[in-house]
Amino acid sequence: MRHLSAEAKGSSFWDRVRQSIGPARVEGFIDVVSRLTGAVARAMFVVLLICTPSLLLPGVTQDTTQMVVLIGLFAGLVTLIEYGSTYPCLIEFRNAPPFNRVRFLSLFVTVFLLSIIFRGLYEPTTLTRFVQAVGHLVGYVIDFPYSPVRLIMLLVPDQTNVEHMNLMRSAVGLSYLVSLLTLAVFLIVLRVLGWPNRTQAFNFWTNLPTFDPTMGVDVVTRLNRDARFNIALGFFLPFLTPAVARSASGLFNASMMDSPQTLVWMISIWAFLPASLFMRGIAMNRIADMIDEKRMRGARAVAAGLLPA
Missing domain, CATH: 1.10.287 (Helix Hairpins)
Incomplete structure (x- = not known):
């Protein structure tokens, strides 16, 4: 049996499949x-x-x-x-649904629900009261010491009235719940649907346009390293963001309640960005596993004499 070094296996892998994993498809x-x-x-x-x-x-x-x-x-x-x-420049995982669909739906649901909550300040309806009640319940449950919700609530000025405090807790709690549900849905997609589809080509040009697999160290090592970084950043970001915001004097004050649009976007991004980073890290780790599996199959085929070395 011929021994193949990791470098030789990696170069032969990329020489064979270029920048796609799976069978090629003509558009x-x-x-x-x-x-x-x-x-x-x-x-x-x-x-x-x-x-x-x-x-x-x-x-x-x-x-x-x-x-x-x-x-x-x-x-x-x-x-x-x-x-x-044909080939994007910025948006990742364009041809790997439903990755971006889950992210977009998460952000849209968050923005919509927060808009409904703050609409209740001016035009209370049955819908606004129901969403506020659900958000208040969730916010109360996860508002414990050192939790992301508690850290955000500490930014609210002391002179804020009770109604506005409860409204903020509802918005923060509901947005954080949506981000957790987003991660749960994505993990279900990974397990049940086997994302990404292994029967179709996974093209690095269209799905990871800012990632060059031919530069630097081994591509699997780079993908795993980036995956760990994204997951770690996604975990710590909900805790770091309030600390950074607290150091920025005047970012949160009593007049912020007079600008509900600003609050909607700030809270939505605070909840959405960590979940998005988590998803990106998990996705890159899955792609690294796919490449590793393909390398192992190629190495076994070469050892069995089914492919030229």
């Missing part, structure tokens, strides 16, 4: 139309996400509305270009 006319249609739909959903707080919250000024529309159109244009082009 046809129907695929192009489907990709462009999907890009337009995704761009519209992104615009809707950006505009959701302005649509649900009352008292939005005309200048704020114009700025939100401009930001939404820009984000939609970037999404359209990224998903409409």
Whole structure:
């Protein structure tokens, strides 16, 4: 049996499969139309996400509305270009659903629910009271010493009235619950659906456009290292963000309750970003395992004389 070094196995692996894992697939006319249609739909959903707080919250000024529309159109244009082009530049896991769908749905649900909560300040309805009650219950349960919710609540000024304090606790608790449910859904997708689909090609150019597998140390080592970094950062970020915000004087004050749009986005990003980093780390670890498995199969095939060395 021929002995293969790790470096030789790695180079022969990338020479054979270039930058994709799995069988190659040629894109046809129907695929192009489907990709462009999907890009337009995704761009519209992104615009809707950006505009959701302005649509649900009352008292939005005309200048704020114009700025939100401009930001939404820009984000939609970037999404359209990224998903409409053959090879994206920024968005990762474009051709590995439902990774980005889970992330987008998580952020949209968070923004929508927080907008409903803060809408209750001005126009209380049965829906706003129900969402506030659920958020208050969740916030009360996970508001224990040194928890992320407790650290965020410590940023609220002492002169804030009880109603606004309860509203903040509801928003923070509900957003954190959505982030935990997002991770649970993604883990279910990994286990049940076997993400990413091993019967299809996994192309590094379209799914990890900022990751060059041909540079640096062994690609599996780099993927595992990046995975550990993302998971660690996702774990510590909910605890570090309040500390950084506390050091920034004036970031949280009593007047913040007069700007519910700002609170919606700040709390949403605080809850969404750690979950997104967790998902990215888990995904990169799964891809590293796929590459390792393919290398082992290739090495066994070479040893059995089924493939040329």
